[in-house]
Amino acid sequence: MTMNRRDLLKFSLAGALSAAVGLSLPSAARAVEVSAARSFVEKVVGEVTQLLNSGKSAEAQRLEFSEIFRRNAAVPEITRFVMGQAWRDMNDSQKTKAQDALVSYVGRVYAGLLNDYQGQTLEVVGAQDFGAKGVLVTSVAKGASVEDSKVEWQVSDRGGPVQVVDVVAEGVSLLQTQRQEFGAMIDKRNGDVDRFLDDLAAGKIAEG
Helix, strand or coil: CCCCHHHHCCCCEEEECCCCCCCCCCCCCCCCCHHHHHHHHHHHHHHHHHHHCCCCCHHHHHHHHHHHHHHHECHHHHHHHHHHHHHHHCCHHHHHHHHHHHHHHHHHHHHHHHHHCCCEEEEEEEEEECHHHCEEEEEEEEECCEEEEEEEEEEECCCCCCEEEEEEECCEEHHHHHHHHHHHHHHHCCCCHHHHHHHHHHCCCCCC
């Protein structure tokens, strides 16, 4: 997969999406097998690579990237985490709305960056057991004109399908960063969660 170093710290597929020190998984979570986690991340990287090279329109890429995120990431848990304290006071309708808005946001922002992912390749190089939190899969972004950059994927099956729960780039948790940014955006709207979610879904919040 090709990547732009400027955007590497933003790449979260699921993302692309809580770091090894971030998202708190239930204590009953069962760790996915290391080999299965590695294969899963390689599959996700392959899906994004295929999309990057598809030649599809920006809108088609946005929609497909959103679906890649929805299929491969722990969307409910990620949404709960990035919404922070606001999540506790949200009703069921707002929580569902938040999940849908986040999926749309991820597709819009990260698919928009795909065309900049030139000059680097992302290669899965290892994986290690991370106990109840799952498996940490390590990949390295390489490019001729930049230093190699490590990208780690926290993967768990939580007793169900294997999913990405965070991407950590050069030690920076993308979900930790998104949680801080979303919190600031909600504060800017005087704590009006519905207004924030409407803006997030409508694309009025272009980036985290």
